[in-house]
Amino acid sequence: MKYELPIFDVKHLNFLVRGQKILSDISFEIFEGEYIAIIGPNGGGKTTLIRMLLGLETPTTGEIKIFGKKLRAFKEWYKIGYVPQRATLVDENFPATVEDIVKMGRIAKRGIFAGVSSEDREMVEDAMIKMDIINLREKMVGTLSGGQRQRVMIARALASAPKILILDEPNTGVDMLSQQRFYTLLAKLNKEENITILFITHDVGVIADDIGRLFTINEKAIICNDPKKTLSCEEVSDLYGINAHALYNHKHEHQQ
Amino acid sequence: MSEMLSYDFMQRAFVAGLFIAILASMSGTFVVLRRYSLMSETLAHSALVGVAVGLVAGYNPLWMAVVVAIASAWLIEYLRSTFSLYSDAILAIMLSGSLAIAVIIVSLGGAFNNSLFSYLFGSILSVTDEDVQTIVIFGTLSLLFLLLFAKELYFIAYDEEVARTSGIKVKFLNFLLVTVVAIIIALSIRVVGSLLIGALMVIPTVAALQYRVGFRNTMLISLFFALFSVVFGMSLSYYYSLPSGATIVLSIIVIFIISLIINKK
Numbered sequence A: 001m002k003y004e005l006p007i008f009d010v011k012h013l014n015f016l017v018r019g020q021k022i023l024s025d026i027s028f029e030i031f032e033g034e035y036i037a038i039i040g041p042n043g044g045g046k047t048t049l050i051r052m053l054l055g056l057e058t059p060t061t062g063e064i065k066i067f068g069k070k071l072r073a074f075k076e077w078y079k080i081g082y083v084p085q086r087a088t089l090v091d092e093n094f095p096a097t098v099e100d101i102v103k104m105g106r107i108a109k110r111g112i113f114a115g116v117s118s119e120d121r122e123m124v125e126d127a128m129i130k131m132d133i134i135n136l137r138e139k140m141v142g143t144l145s146g147g148q149r150q151r152v153m154i155a156r157a158l159a160s161a162p163k164i165l166i167l168d169e170p171n172t173g174v175d176m177l178s179q180q181r182f183y184t185l186l187a188k189l190n191k192e193e194n195i196t197i198l199f200i201t202h203d204v205g206v207i208a209d210d211i212g213r214l215f216t217i218n219e220k221a222i223i224c225n226d227p228k229k230t231l232s233c234e235e236v237s238d239l240y241g242i243n244a245h246a247l248y249n250h251k252h253e254h255q256q
Numbered sequence B: 001m002s003e004m005l006s007y008d009f010m011q012r013a014f015v016a017g018l019f020i021a022i023l024a025s026m027s028g029t030f031v032v033l034r035r036y037s038l039m040s041e042t043l044a045h046s047a048l049v050g051v052a053v054g055l056v057a058g059y060n061p062l063w064m065a066v067v068v069a070i071a072s073a074w075l076i077e078y079l080r081s082t083f084s085l086y087s088d089a090i091l092a093i094m095l096s097g098s099l100a101i102a103v104i105i106v107s108l109g110g111a112f113n114n115s116l117f118s119y120l121f122g123s124i125l126s127v128t129d130e131d132v133q134t135i136v137i138f139g140t141l142s143l144l145f146l147l148l149f150a151k152e153l154y155f156i157a158y159d160e161e162v163a164r165t166s167g168i169k170v171k172f173l174n175f176l177l178v179t180v181v182a183i184i185i186a187l188s189i190r191v192v193g194s195l196l197i198g199a200l201m202v203i204p205t206v207a208a209l210q211y212r213v214g215f216r217n218t219m220l221i222s223l224f225f226a227l228f229s230v231v232f233g234m235s236l237s238y239y240y241s242l243p244s245g246a247t248i249v250l251s252i253i254v255i256f257i258i259s260l261i262i263n264k265k
């Protein structure tokens, strides 16, 4: 088997705030092309974990490598697309059209003195087409529905042609139907474009068929390499408490 | 109009005023979107300390205003990042503190006179050749920064953390932005006055935001409003012998009210 460089290589991550353990001894690797869901109870440390992967928070101890480089030395941030939890909550007064937002995605890729290239324009166009928001390009983001905003934020992340998308349940104010459509889009990006996806979600039952692995985070992490089997595993119910049961049932309902 | 522009002092005032309109409205867009409006007010009062030192010690007041405003901007950023204080409280303390220091310096130096009044409310009569030079030199540098980093600053204003994860040097650009805002405010006190410059920075953008258009058009509308109110305000100042800062600010407030009414939902 040939050796493959992981996108993320995380070793023995610990995070303490004022003596309180938020995350303890977390280790995993993420490889190109994977689709990984992260679940866990509220306050379990999911957001904190991905903020560390993005360099927004510094672990107390432990090491994070991105594409083989230590986080501090990593410079190619355009390879990573991040959509935070609050992404669908837009300040109604903020002066931005859909295209303004998607264009921001190109800034990571561009040098300071470089103007807007034809490649920039193409990638912005491309991302808007993929997310089916091209007809909304002139619209102000403040006037869009939750589902539309969600797709705008993904388009912004896609505009820099990332290898991996990191999504922190960006679904506040998104209706069920749009949510379903969003999952379909993610699965398509993963399968057809080989974009790696790391997705914090509460809906793991619904996307169980799309994902390859499941991380359960509640201070500690449990990595399930076969989520279909492991959703019922006892370790998960230990970590998750009563919710594990609900998750398991939810998945069964979905499959019927 | 042509009679007004035949005077040297009016030509100087217009060059300075138009330059300041461009600088104040462009930087003002970022100031408003980043919720720095109160900060611009505080820096304007700090600049007054520089003016006081200049008047009393016989240095160029505008230069001194630039120096003290920059120092004050850095101090605010330092206090914000080092101590856990409410940042609007820091601004309020610095604002009144600066004014107190300026008044004491001026009183001790016996410089309580018309010259000080002109720095408070702006005066088209008092713009010297040296002032125009200072404004053009610092103003051009500030404008270059704003044009070069407009997209990055816009991204940061939209979402600071996502901007960071896109590899943008957020801390460094924030630092440069407050420095440039400090410079622009200090330069403006000649024409607009330190008590009124905050308005020229903030109101054109707030008025432009009422039209609910994209980034570029918001910037352009705000620029147009600032230019118009400076030209109109300075003309009023000339014809009715009023302080130019006051007439400029009232012009921009009228524009704001009209914008609010015609864009009422």
Ligand SMILES: Nc1ncnc2c1ncn2[C@@H]1O[C@H](COP(=O)(O)OP(=O)(O)O)[C@@H](O)[C@H]1O
Pocket (backbone or CB within 6 Å): A017, A022, A040, A041, A042, A043, A044, A045, A046, A047, A048, A049
């Ligand atoms: N920088 C921080 N300072 C204080 N508390 C923090 C910090 N980062 C995370 N926490 C705490 O860590 C816990 C995990 O939060 P979070 O990662 O948001 O959980 P989740 O996303 O799984 O709901 C919360 O109790 C939160 O208050």
Ligand SMILES: [Mg+2]
Pocket (backbone or CB within 6 Å): A046, A047, A048, A085, A168
């Ligand atoms: Mg969270």
